[in-house]
Structures are given as structure tokens and as C-alpha cells.
Amino acid sequence: MLAIDTDTKYTGTGASFFPSILVIEEVAKVDASVALLSDIQNTVINGLIRKHGTEEQKATYLIELAPEKIGSFCLSEAGAGSDSFALKTRADKKGHYYVISGSKMWISSAEYTELFLVMVHVDPAVGYKGITCFFVDRDTEDLHIGKTEKMGIRTSSVCSLTLKNVKVPEASILGQIGHGCKYAVGRLREDAARMPGPAQGCFDYTNPYIKERIRFGKRIFDFQGTAVVLEAQLWHDSRYLGTIYEGASNIQPNTTAKHIDAEYHRSRTPP
Known part of the structure; x- marks a missing residue:
């Protein structure tokens, strides 16, 4: 969790940027605090050291941060x-x-x-x-x-x-x-792409509830007002995630932020 996309040379898992997004997204569905810690550690802290640190700094700090240090x-x-x-x-x-x-x-x-x-x-x-x-x-x-x-x-x-x-x-x-x-802007752009998990977690908890709760003789899920809200949420979430995945798969992860920004403005008008 603390060194997802850090090279195995520095006792990390050796994964890329994209798998780290998936891990943090899943964790964020159930615990935003742990996801936030892991997000900052992997994207900002480890990312800055990996990209701009000397070999001596990498050997010292990345190895220390990988197992337990924050x-x-x-x-x-x-x-x-x-x-x-x-x-x-x-x-x-x-x-x-x-x-x-x-x-x-x-x-x-x-x-x-x-x-x-x-x-x-x-x-x-x-x-x-x-x-x-x-x-x-x-x-x-x-x-x-x-x-x-x-x-x-x-x-x-x-x-x-x-x-x-x-x-x-x-x-x-x-x-x-x-x-x-320049270093800060580059890292924070990537960090902004990693937090759709809490929204999906809320939806995962809400969806079963509104299908079980009965009001006026039918499920809350069956009311038109509820359906409209759910449909809009699913539409935005799916497009947002697709944009993140597309950008994160790019060989230059900084493009993730640009994709998200453009997609956000396009998504303001429902289909």
C-alpha cells in the first residue's frame, strides 16, 4: 500500500501508475482515510523521489518508505x-x-x-x-x-x-x-485523478438500501425522482472512471489531469 508503483529495486511492488489507481480506488470505497494516505504516499512522496531524487536519495528514502514509514x-x-x-x-x-x-x-x-x-x-x-x-x-x-x-x-x-x-x-x-x-504541479495533477472510490462506495451502500426500503407501497428505487438521480450519477461516474483509466494508461501520466478537466466540462450537459 505504501510503495505500489515503486521499483522492486527499492523494495516496492514494481507496479505501474495504472494498477496503483485501481488499488487506491478499491480501498477508497470502504475507507477514504487509508486511501488518502496511500494516495499521497505513492503519487506525491514516492513519485517526487523516483523522478527527481539522486540515486543515493532513492536508495535511502524509497527503501525506508516502502515497508512502513510515512x-x-x-x-x-x-x-x-x-x-x-x-x-x-x-x-x-x-x-x-x-x-x-x-x-x-x-x-x-x-x-x-x-x-x-x-x-x-x-x-x-x-x-x-x-x-x-x-x-x-x-x-x-x-x-x-x-x-x-x-x-x-x-x-x-x-x-x-x-x-x-x-x-x-x-x-x-x-x-x-x-x-x-514545477515538481509540485506535476505531482498534484496526478494525485487529483485517484479519488472516484468514495463516490462509488457511497453508491454501493445506497443501491441495496433503496431497493429494500418501502414507501407508499413500493420501493424507493422505483420512484422516478430517485431513478433520475441514480441514472445521472452512474452516467457521470462511468465517464469519469473511463477518462481516468484512459489517461492513466498513457505513457505520460500527467495527461490524466488534462483528460479529466476536458471530460468534466463535457459532462456538464446530460445526454
Whole structure:
């Protein structure tokens, strides 16, 4: 569950992007929290390391993450939510180290995370072109993890992070300096394609119920208003899934997001 499309060389299953979507979809039908954790781990955390990490970073982190360790992606801040790249957390170079100062909000799975991928500015003067991704271990000195209460999917924690002059070596940089924005957009596009499971799970629970419950002498299922809603839901779900599968089977998984966006707009008009 934590290394579905990670190469067997790094103790993963060696599957591709498409099977990982199927696994997470099935899990999400019954437990959105577990599916969310697995989704973020496989798509974002492992995906970033696989694509942009050095061989040494892959050998270290992918092997650690595969069996049981959890990673978190740290982008959002109190003043940078929907406009995520307006972030204020920064890293100042001091010799062979960087000193990171700032805070992050709404970080999924952070309560249990062993490894954080933290997006920070190394040069705020150049805007998003200064955003860089750093590895930060949980036990790093001056890293403080808070807790945020939320209403839904509560078994998947979200926490705040405070970094008070956290010192990390140059080797903690993932990929190239200033490419963090590009990395984040690429990963999050793929991540958005993976969550039709909860909708299908709701339908799977609802369908038997409306066929058993009797009102005014007949099943709820047999009322025209119910039938219209079910038909529309099935139509949208089937087209949505078909679009995801088509995009995920493509040799370039980033096209999944483009397919979904186009299909969503086409699907707004019922047949």
C-alpha cells in the first residue's frame, strides 16, 4: 500500500501508475482515510523521489518508505492555501547548510510522518522560480509538529509544522534549486485523478438500501425522482472512471489531469 508503483529495486511492488489507481480506488470505497494516505504516499512522496531524487536519495528514502514509514508533502501555509505558491517559508544558505524558517498548515498524515518534503523559498525575489523542495526528517532539531482538528476523514491527521531555524545539509535538496513549483504541479495533477472510490462506495451502500426500503407501497428505487438521480450519477461516474483509466494508461501520466478537466466540462450537459 505504501510503495505500489515503486521499483522492486527499492523494495516496492514494481507496479505501474495504472494498477496503483485501481488499488487506491478499491480501498477508497470502504475507507477514504487509508486511501488518502496511500494516495499521497505513492503519487506525491514516492513519485517526487523516483523522478527527481539522486540515486543515493532513492536508495535511502524509497527503501525506508516502502515497508512502513510515512511521508508528508508540505506546501500549504496559513497565507498560501489556494494560492499555494505565495508561500513565505524560506531557506537561507549558510556554508554547506540551509537554515529553514517558517510554518506550514494542513499537512496530511503529519502526526505519524517520518519524512517531510518541504517546499520553501531560497530566493523570494524571483517569485515561484525560487521555490525548492527539501527533505526534513521528523526528529530534526527545532521542527515542531502541531495538531489541527477537522470534521471529516478524521483518521487521516492534518497538522501544522513550525520550522524555527531548522538546519539541513545541501544534500537534503530534492532535484534542482528553484524547480519546486514545477515538481509540485506535476505531482498534484496526478494525485487529483485517484479519488472516484468514495463516490462509488457511497453508491454501493445506497443501491441495496433503496431497493429494500418501502414507501407508499413500493420501493424507493422505483420512484422516478430517485431513478433520475441514480441514472445521472452512474452516467457521470462511468465517464469519469473511463477518462481516468484512459489517461492513466498513457505513457505520460500527467495527461490524466488534462483528460479529466476536458471530460468534466463535457459532462456538464446530460445526454
